[in-house]
Amino acid sequence: MYVLCGVSFAHAAVDCRVTGAGRFADLADEKCKNYTLCIYVKATDSYLAYNTVCPSISVFNPLISKCTSPTNYACNFTVNIPRPSPSTICISDGYMPDPEPTNCATYIQCVKIKGVFTQLRHRCPEFTYYNPNTTLCESNYTCTDFSCVAPGRIADKADFTCRKYYYCVQLFNGTFAQFKYTCPADSVFNPITKLCTTHYSCS
Known part of the structure; x- marks a missing residue:
């Protein structure tokens, strides 16, 4: 028996036919509390989608697909909803610097969907910069114009x-x-x- 708290059944924020089964962040949620639970139904070869809200003292962490304490995950919201696109730079799930532009204002989220990597471009909040060492947007990070030309x-x-x-x-x-x-x-x-x-x- 499943008990789903804080669930909305209408207009799923995620297309489960694209993502497959699992929990996926609502990219339009500026507080990082909403996610979609996708459940595969074998009998009908289809998905059930549930828009779900994390408990009041937690946020949704897309790296572990769970609600977690805000001290364990920083909510990096972008005003413009990123659209997935086939990736030419992603080699694993996670976050990485955006090679274009090099001003540290944006970063790339790599997600593997059905064996294929897609990338989402996120923009850091104003006056913060993407730190590749912590994979967070930070106000005290100094961005550099350095660009790698060799490994x-x-x-x-x-x-x-x-x-x-x-x-x-x-x-x-x-x-x-x-x-x-x-x-x-x-x-x-x-x-x-x-x-x-x-x-x-x-x-």
Whole structure:
């Protein structure tokens, strides 16, 4: 027996024929509390769709497809509802920097649907920037104009402490995903060995 709390049966926010069975975020919900529960009915070869609302003290986390505490998931709402499109850059489910533009105002959500990756472009709230290390939109993140041209670790030339570097990963389509890291305390990034070390003189 199923008990569904806070369920609306009309006008599902998600097309279950596209997503398949499971729980999927309502991309038009600015508070990240609504999601659609898709249930496959074998007898009729169709889906039942239930618009569902998370309990008052929680938000829907699309990464784990569950309602969770707001301290465990930051609601990154975009005013313009993103439309799924076949992906040429996604290789796994999750979030990644948007290669175009490079101003950190938008990011890409990768979702695998029926064996095919699709991508959704989200826009961060005003005065926040997408941080690829935390996969969150943050007001204290500094966006950089650096762009990867080859795979590997590259020193951040704008960092005078020599502790920061970029990690460039080449995707299957030839483009790059870039991540920014900081070496542990008491160490600096050596651009020759491309490692964090205590035996390199920062100049």
